[in-house]
Amino acid sequence: MAGTSTALPFALPASQSDILRRRAGILTRLLLLDEGFAQVPVRSMRQDTLDALLRLYDKAFLSGYLSRTYAELKITLSSRMTSAAGKFIYSRDAAKRLSGAEIRMSSDFLFRLKEGPFDLNGLTVSTAQEAFLVVFEHELCHAIETALFGSSGHSKRFLSIAFSLFGHTQIHHALPTVRSEAAQKGVFPGAKVSFLYQGKRLSGVVSSVGKTAAVMVPSLMGAYRGRFCRRYDKYRVPIDHLTIEKGL
Numbered sequence: 001m002a003g004t005s006t007a008l009p010f011a012l013p014a015s016q017s018d019i020l021r022r023r024a025g026i027l028t029r030l031l032l033l034d035e036g037f038a039q040v041p042v043r044s045m046r047q048d049t050l051d052a053l054l055r056l057y058d059k060a061f062l063s064g065y066l067s068r069t070y071a072e073l074k075i076t077l078s079s080r081m082t083s084a085a086g087k088f089i090y091s092r093d094a095a096k097r098l099s100g101a102e103i104r105m106s107s108d109f110l111f112r113l114k115e116g117p118f119d120l121n122g123l124t125v126s127t128a129q130e131a132f133l134v135v136f137e138h139e140l141c142h143a144i145e146t147a148l149f150g151s152s153g154h155s156k157r158f159l160s161i162a163f164s165l166f167g168h169t170q171i172h173h174a175l176p177t178v179r180s181e182a183a184q185k186g187v188f189p190g191a192k193v194s195f196l197y198q199g200k201r202l203s204g205v206v207s208s209v210g211k212t213a214a215v216m217v218p219s220l221m222g223a224y225r226g227r228f229c230r231r232y233d234k235y236r237v238p239i240d241h242l243t244i245e246k247g248l
């Protein structure tokens with residue numbers, strides 16, 4: 001890592017094959033620990049497996065740097081996170097020390113992964129479980145950069161850390177999030193759609209996409225007011241229940 005290597009409190013892997021070997025070692029341990037995590041597609045992941053994931057990475061790649069630096073670094077699996085596969089969140093206490101740090105991983109994303117290969121962060125991996133680790137590694141780099149330098153983003157410095165530690169060459173990934181899957185089916189904000197509601201077919205426009213799509217349907221007594229004083233009702237509809245309307 002140009003300019004920073006002398007200051008690092010842990011030894012960097014010697015080569016790409018060294019990285020692969022360490023990652024594979026961690027993956028093997030996790031698969032043995034948790035039957036739900038070992039299934040294809042992944043069915044579940046226990047909290048103690050997540051804790052083991054963090055501990056094993058800290059030991060295998062960081063010589064325990066994270067446990068020495070963060071009073072508490074949590075790792076959680078969130079079913080509500082649908083726009084990102086992972087996230088690093090932290091706050092500082094009154095003395096400006098790092099506190100309340102958390103790596104939050106999306107279970108929606110994990111359970112959605114089916115057949116590989118998956119391209120992410122410049123790597124190609126073959127299984128959902130390995131993809132999950134590589135996403136986790138990206139968030140881990142945010143935690144490391146924050147601990148080392150006080151802040152983190154997607155700068156050259158970040159890429160240098162992510163490459164040196166994990167062989168990542170990019171920060172973007174092309175994995176199926178609920179939004180990209182919905183977009184492929186033609187469901188995105190502004191799309192005209194229809195759906196069955198209590199036996200009637202309603203037509204409207206998609207206003208947002210998360211786990212379900214929010215659809216604004218014109219209605220005389222609607223609770224929402226739009227342009228030209230038109231009124232709308234908002235419906236939350238599962239993506240699969242929507243029909244794309246063309247030429248409305």
Ligand SMILES: [Zn+2]
Binds near residue numbers: 138142153154171
């Ligand atoms: Zn990032």
